Amino acid sequence: MSTFYVTTPIYYPNGEPHAGTAYTTIAADVLARYHRLKGDEVFFLTGVDEHAANVYDAAKDMGLSPQAYCDKMAPAFIKLWERLNISHDIFFRTTSDLHKRGAQKFLNVLYDNGDVYKGKYEGYYCPSCEEFITEKELTDEKICPDHQLPLQWLEEENYFFRLSKYQDRLLTHIHEHPDFVYPPARRNELLNFLESGLQDVSISRASLPWGIPFPFDPEHIIYIWIEALSNYMTALGYEIESEQYQTFWPADVHMMGKDIARFHALLWPAMLMSANLPLPKQIVAHGWLTKDGEALSKTRGIFIDMDMDITTYGVDAFRYYLLREFSFGNDGDYRPTRLHARYNADLANDLGNLLNRVLGLVNKNFEAIPAPTTPGEFDDEIKEMAQATVDKLDEHIKAFAFDAALETIWEFVRRINRYIQQTQVWTLAKPETKPRMGTVLYNSLEALRLISVLISPFIPETAEKIQKQIGLSEFDTTAEWGRLPADLTVSRGEPIFPRVDTKHQKQAQPKKTAKPKQQKKTTDLVSFADFQKLDLRVARVLTAEPIEGADRLLKLQVDLGTEKRQVVAGIAEHYTPETLVGKQVIIVANLEPATIRNVESHGMILAGSGDAVVLATLETEMPLGTQVK
Numbered sequence: 001m002s003t004f005y006v007t008t009p010i011y012y013p014n015g016e017p018h019a020g021t022a023y024t025t026i027a028a029d030v031l032a033r034y035h036r037l038k039g040d041e042v043f044f045l046t047g048v049d050e051h052a053a054n055v056y057d058a059a060k061d062m063g064l065s066p067q068a069y070c071d072k073m074a075p076a077f078i079k080l081w082e083r084l085n086i087s088h089d090i091f092f093r094t095t096s097d098l099h100k101r102g103a104q105k106f107l108n109v110l111y112d113n114g115d116v117y118k119g120k121y122e123g124y125y126c127p128s129c130e131e132f133i134t135e136k137e138l139t140d141e142k143i144c145p146d147h148q149l150p151l152q153w154l155e156e157e158n159y160f161f162r163l164s165k166y167q168d169r170l171l172t173h174i175h176e177h178p179d180f181v182y183p184p185a186r187r188n189e190l191l192n193f194l195e196s197g198l199q200d201v202s203i204s205r206a207s208l209p210w211g212i213p214f215p216f217d218p219e220h221i222i223y224i225w226i227e228a229l230s231n232y233m234t235a236l237g238y239e240i241e242s243e244q245y246q247t248f249w250p251a252d253v254h255m256m257g258k259d260i261a262r263f264h265a266l267l268w269p270a271m272l273m274s275a276n277l278p279l280p281k282q283i284v285a286h287g288w289l290t291k292d293g294e295a296l297s298k299t300r301g302i303f304i305d306m307d308m309d310i311t312t313y314g315v316d317a318f319r320y321y322l323l324r325e326f327s328f329g330n331d332g333d334y335r336p337t338r339l340h341a342r343y344n345a346d347l348a349n350d351l352g353n354l355l356n357r358v359l360g361l362v363n364k365n366f367e368a369i370p371a372p373t374t375p376g377e378f379d380d381e382i383k384e385m386a387q388a389t390v391d392k393l394d395e396h397i398k399a400f401a402f403d404a405a406l407e408t409i410w411e412f413v414r415r416i417n418r419y420i421q422q423t424q425v426w427t428l429a430k431p432e433t434k435p436r437m438g439t440v441l442y443n444s445l446e447a448l449r450l451i452s453v454l455i456s457p458f459i460p461e462t463a464e465k466i467q468k469q470i471g472l473s474e475f476d477t478t479a480e481w482g483r484l485p486a487d488l489t490v491s492r493g494e495p496i497f498p499r500v501d502t503k504h505q506k507q508a509q510p511k512k513t514a515k516p517k518q519q520k521k522t523t524d525l526v527s528f529a530d531f532q533k534l535d536l537r538v539a540r541v542l543t544a545e546p547i548e549g550a551d552r553l554l555k556l557q558v559d560l561g562t563e564k565r566q567v568v569a570g571i572a573e574h575y576t577p578e579t580l581v582g583k584q585v586i587i588v589a590n591l592e593p594a595t596i597r598n599v600e601s602h603g604m605i606l607a608g609s610g611d612a613v614v615l616a617t618l619e620t621e622m623p624l625g626t627q628v629k
């Protein structure tokens, strides 16, 4: 069996976890879940980096000992990971004895191999980065370029690690392993940094009150980054070379934000080279999240209100949005209005409605899931697309392209929505076409089962809900077509993404563009400005019924997202009321109200009108109320 070891950074517990840390952890969780799905033996580590100066300071501010403070903070992280459905195998703390002993052993190995020596260090230090700032980065103001906080001047006798000795080996390694650092832009940045020359690094701090003592000089504390990086091995049982350590080291993926890639891609591998240990296979650095275009900042009060958004939309919508919206290596701007739009369009409309519609038709027409006895047009195409989706997904996950991975799955979701339309399955209930109806519904449910498997690493709660509603008692993880038993009893189907009406909804509507200048009229043409006066909107038919004494008319109730309307439409000769319910249509929303055969009509439904009458609709469903231009 293949193994897969993935890690997040261990986070400083000097404050509550925030959306940036959640982002890294969710991405690592997707990888862990995906590899479990593929049958790999997975180990997923996350945890806290407790010996930081900022932790010591935060404890002092609270009047607690650093250890008591850490004991108080660790549960905040565990609680958030539970809420976000993180499937880690270990929550590791660097104040654990396992870590302390392992970190000391690691340092002894570096020392025994001749790569640790004593020297004098002086320079500007950023306590937030826990790093000396290089000459190149130093400004006249002596401010940390990342944190914008004043630097401290430090002078001390320190132990040093011979990082410079590994410069050439690091260069060779990165050149020979093009996938070692992801994304390529980060790799190039690191290569440039390496080529400009590496200096030895100070790895001890004299007589600090908080940290792990040097094994061979207890007056010194191990520099936090050295001990922190070693957590990836100490957590596995490096100290006693446990079976777990031998199974999982080296790590497959160290996942992190871009700011700490250098520690992981240069310092950590150099130490491992010194200790003659294998290097992690990939260092994956994502971009930073901003909020409405601004960097997150505690001091300036710019933060992402995860709690509110998860409470409003649910944890899966939050996970989905983070991974679908941003390209993983780049910075991404978090906007609640976009989360709202994705919730409505991708989750509630594309996926949620598909499930509801198919379950509704099965319930109405069959006792249990029908057997696929009657193949027909489009079936082979659907099956081929299912396999192609599985294959493409694998490629995207290997490239950490989570957004493309989700888009690939959603192309399949939308294809199944189209399959329902193309086969007009709701019209097939007559005895002679019922076997075909059963087959189309079976195929749609099997597609939904497969979709639930593919989405399970990203939105695991939803995946389970879908399989339960289909009637599977245990989660079936097979990503292959044709597994669905034909006799399951499906449930009534609660909406998996119920409508959310929030203040965001208004903002999520496309903004009206400024009116262009009036153009000169010619006889048969309307001006753009006149056309702009039409308010065309996406709506859904809620109910439809005949109007007494008017054979051509139907009375419809439609939902425009923000309001419901009654509309009269002259389509009764072409559509039966049942086939209209649930359909998305385009309506002229600002037409003067009219009374037709004593029935009020507040809008008009668009349709192609010739020998036949065919309702106008969008190629794929969109949020209700979307403007059509």
Ligand code: MSP
Pocket (backbone or CB within 6 Å): 008, 009, 010, 011, 012, 019, 020, 021, 023, 024, 049, 228, 229, 255, 256, 257, 258, 259, 260, 287, 288, 289, 290, 296
């Ligand atoms: N303790 C070190 C890591 C040691 S690993 C051996 C550390 N901790 S941290 O708590 O400051 O940050 C952890 C992670 O959060 C980093 O990957 C960082 O990139 C990420 N983020 C912090 N702010 C972020 C955003 N605004 N957006 C995305 N990720 C962000 O560094």
